[in-house]
Amino acid sequence: MTKSEIVKEISARTGIDSKAVLAVVEGFMTEVKTSLGKEENVYLRGFGSFIVKKRAQKTARNISKNTTMIIPAHNIPVFKPSEEFLTMVKMGKQ
Structure with missing residues (x-):
């Protein structure tokens, strides 16, 4: 499953616009990378x-x-x- 497929699935299940879902998924991934970069x-x-x-x-x-x-x-x-x-x-x- 790719990131775009995840976004489509969440958007379909929740009824939230796919652009908003993409922003949340991107934000989550950025936050995880940032935390791991700080050794957290x-x-x-x-x-x-x-x-x-x-x-x-x-x-x-x-x-x-x-x-x-x-x-x-x-x-x-x-x-x-x-x-x-x-x-x-x-x-x-x-």
Whole structure:
């Protein structure tokens, strides 16, 4: 499902103009990205959590050139679904 399909579905279910729904969806995504950029986790009860995981510095190898390189420590965004979310997906419910 794409962002435009999500906007159409929400607009059809709620009767709200699709431009207004698009603005809310865009605002939500911007806010999540901004929070994760500041290393603040986002918790949505019943849905899941967008969290920042810290990856430690490590040494990697380039096998073709037979060299080693250091990959610096960095943060990555991760989505962790709630138990309710996992159960719905496992059971195939809507």
